[in-house]
Amino acid sequence: MSPINLAIVGVGKIVRDQHLPSIAKNSDFKLVATASRHGTVEGIESFTTIDAMLDAVPDIDAVSLCMPPQYRYEAAHKALSAGKHVFLEKPPGATLSEVADLESLAASKGVSLFASWHSRYAAAVEATKSFLASTTINKVHVIWKEDVRHWHPNQDWIWQAGGLGVFDPGINALSIVTHILPKAIFLTGATLEFPENRDAPIAADLHFKNADGVPVHGEFDWRQTGKQSWDILSDTAAGHMELAEGGSKLSINGELKFSAPEEEYPALYRRFAEIVKAGKSDVDLAPLRHVADAFMLGKRKFVEAFYD
Amino acid sequence: MSPINLAIVGVGKIVRDQHLPSIAKNSDFKLVATASRHGTVEGIESFTTIDAMLDAVPDIDAVSLCMPPQYRYEAAHKALSAGKHVFLEKPPGATLSEVADLESLAASKGVSLFASWHSRYAAAVEATKSFLASTTINKVHVIWKEDVRHWHPNQDWIWQAGGLGVFDPGINALSIVTHILPKAIFLTGATLEFPENRDAPIAADLHFKNADGVPVHGEFDWRQTGKQSWDILSDTAAGHMELAEGGSKLSINGELKFSAPEEEYPALYRRFAEIVKAGKSDVDLAPLRHVADAFMLGKRKFVEAFYD
Numbered sequence: 001m002s003p004i005n006l007a008i009v010g011v012g013k014i015v016r017d018q019h020l021p022s023i024a025k026n027s028d029f030k031l032v033a034t035a036s037r038h039g040t041v042e043g044i045e046s047f048t049t050i051d052a053m054l055d056a057v058p059d060i061d062a063v064s065l066c067m068p069p070q071y072r073y074e075a076a077h078k079a080l081s082a083g084k085h086v087f088l089e090k091p092p093g094a095t096l097s098e099v100a101d102l103e104s105l106a107a108s109k110g111v112s113l114f115a116s117w118h119s120r121y122a123a124a125v126e127a128t129k130s131f132l133a134s135t136t137i138n139k140v141h142v143i144w145k146e147d148v149r150h151w152h153p154n155q156d157w158i159w160q161a162g163g164l165g166v167f168d169p170g171i172n173a174l175s176i177v178t179h180i181l182p183k184a185i186f187l188t189g190a191t192l193e194f195p196e197n198r199d200a201p202i203a204a205d206l207h208f209k210n211a212d213g214v215p216v217h218g219e220f221d222w223r224q225t226g227k228q229s230w231d232i233l234s235d236t237a238a239g240h241m242e243l244a245e246g247g248s249k250l251s252i253n254g255e256l257k258f259s260a261p262e263e264e265y266p267a268l269y270r271r272f273a274e275i276v277k278a279g280k281s282d283v284d285l286a287p288l289r290h291v292a293d294a295f296m297l298g299k300r301k302f303v304e305a306f307y308d
Numbered sequence: 309m310s311p312i313n314l315a316i317v318g319v320g321k322i323v324r325d326q327h328l329p330s331i332a333k334n335s336d337f338k339l340v341a342t343a344s345r346h347g348t349v350e351g352i353e354s355f356t357t358i359d360a361m362l363d364a365v366p367d368i369d370a371v372s373l374c375m376p377p378q379y380r381y382e383a384a385h386k387a388l389s390a391g392k393h394v395f396l397e398k399p400p401g402a403t404l405s406e407v408a409d410l411e412s413l414a415a416s417k418g419v420s421l422f423a424s425w426h427s428r429y430a431a432a433v434e435a436t437k438s439f440l441a442s443t444t445i446n447k448v449h450v451i452w453k454e455d456v457r458h459w460h461p462n463q464d465w466i467w468q469a470g471g472l473g474v475f476d477p478g479i480n481a482l483s484i485v486t487h488i489l490p491k492a493i494f495l496t497g498a499t500l501e502f503p504e505n506r507d508a509p510i511a512a513d514l515h516f517k518n519a520d521g522v523p524v525h526g527e528f529d530w531r532q533t534g535k536q537s538w539d540i541l542s543d544t545a546a547g548h549m550e551l552a553e554g555g556s557k558l559s560i561n562g563e564l565k566f567s568a569p570e571e572e573y574p575a576l577y578r579r580f581a582e583i584v585k586a587g588k589s590d591v592d593l594a595p596l597r598h599v600a601d602a603f604m605l606g607k608r609k610f611v612e613a614f615y616d
Contacts, residue, residue, distance in 0.1 A: 096597050104492070164604075211385055297469060
């Protein structure tokens with residue numbers, strides 16, 4: 001099979017850091033074009049709009065959409081309508097309804113839609129899923145606390161309404177939790193802290209349970225300086241489980257059981273190639289649905305203004 | 309076929325006004341028990357909890373759940389787990405995730421789950437759907453403005469986080485709009501007005517479009533005194549359409565085309581009997597998904613405190 005001719009739309013930091021190196025070492029893909037208002041990739045034909053790119057390069061097979069979620073639907077609709085496979089960066093859209101619409105469109109055009117959740121491909125996630133399936137879970141504690149000034153300096157769009165705020169990293173935690181737990185969880189209560197000068201939350205305290213009443217407590221905070229925390233802990237019948245460092249290290253009762261080098265984006269592109277070859281889509285809306293539920297159910301609390 | 313032995317959980321105003329008369333005149337159902345903290349129905353065996361009721365009356369076939377949405381999941385889970393068919397008042401739950409979980413449970417137990425949207429059964433809704441399918445829609449305007457003091461006097465739960473506020477009536481509009489429009493819509497921007505002393509919005513301004521860019525503007529307001537408005541207007545190639553009075557009257561270019569007496573709840577119970585007999589469920593989450601999208605995407609604005 002000849003490589004999948006791939007185009008990237010929205011050339012920013014995540015593309016340079018993750019997408020380009022992953023594509024470069026995957027022989028299933030050949031990068032043939034980019035579209036971005038400002039960014040370009042050396043040696044690759046570049047355009048400033050997706051329309052211009054799709055018109056000029058008809059042999060594009062697939063498109064990775066990496067712009068902020070507020071602008072993703074329109075581009076995805078154009079690409080799918082043109083018969084291209086589509087890879088959506090996380091979160092897959094600004095609303096659940098638009099992603100549901102894209103899923104129908106992909107099905108009707110016979111192309112693949114991939115709503116990617118990179119953290120699900122963190123090194124120790126599958127080992128953790130297997131461990132949890134083998135025992136009884138008493139409770140789960142998700143701690144996702146990082147310094148927004150370090151990770152998202154001056155990124156105004158994440159603070160706009162629809163930009164999701166602390167759920168931008170928090171949805172990574174939710175993408176892991178919804179993958180590793182054997183039973184579905186749902187929110188029973190939440191508090192969202194909004195800086196008084198911003199339209200998106202800087203912190204969230206989330207209480208979920210599953211049908212058996214097993215509690216899952218999530219603490220997301222963007223004001224963490226010093227040590228950063230991306231940990232999922234669980235008390236189980238088989239001991240205390242810790243999935244640390246964003247899904248990369250699994251320990252049971254303090255003993256390291258599994259770790260491996262970080263390989264999330266290479267795994268995402270392997271998965272994208274797999275679904276394109278299989279002629280299917282991979283769209284799991286559960287992480288974004290939990291975020292929407294948190295905004296709908298959550299109590300809003302106003303806190304100190306935030307300035308970059 | 310012998311009648312479906314039905315129980316009602318949560319005996320309040322909507323049950324007395326709508327459910328009881330509709331059940332009484334439908335020979336497919338026989339009301340056999342109720343469970344409610346305070347309410348009872350004369351001549352019907354009553355309990356204060358669903359657990360006590362399910363234990364004491366094993367020949368219940370189906371349960372209508374009419375308590376506030378925050379308490380619905382647990383009761384629905386118990387009823388479905390006990391092999392009962394379940395009718396959910398609108399909205400079907402406090403979160404999208406819990407309703408998705410109930411849908412899976414109903415499928416695994418082989419019973420019917422009905423997420424009811426009574427406004428979809430308003431008299432002129434089907435005539436409007438047919439009209440819109442026959443023409444080109446240029447734009448849609450949804451005006452849902454009522455006096456909360458009149459319709460929900462001292463109902464504190466609707467003002468709590470998760471109580472949905474003005475989306476409690478607004479979701480009726482959304483249930484009609486998502487049913488009558490030929491193409492899916494999705495939110496592109498929203499403003500939600502919260503009284504400064506409340507955790508739920510008193511007004512919402514919503515901008516949707518469909519894949520063709522057709523704009524749908526929704527105005528929901530709970531501060532309307534005097535004439536109440538529950539109208540869906542559309543400029544179409546075939547003229548100006550007006551679906552007025554909550555879906556009961558269809559006019560084109562000012563000429564009344566269809567109206568009939570209000571029959572929403574009788575139609576809901578006919579539908580419930582139909583899906584129970586057919587062994588299927590009827591769960592369309594689109595209206596609640598749009599509400600969740602509005603909370604996620606919407607800009608929050610604080611307005612004057614509200615006191616009953």
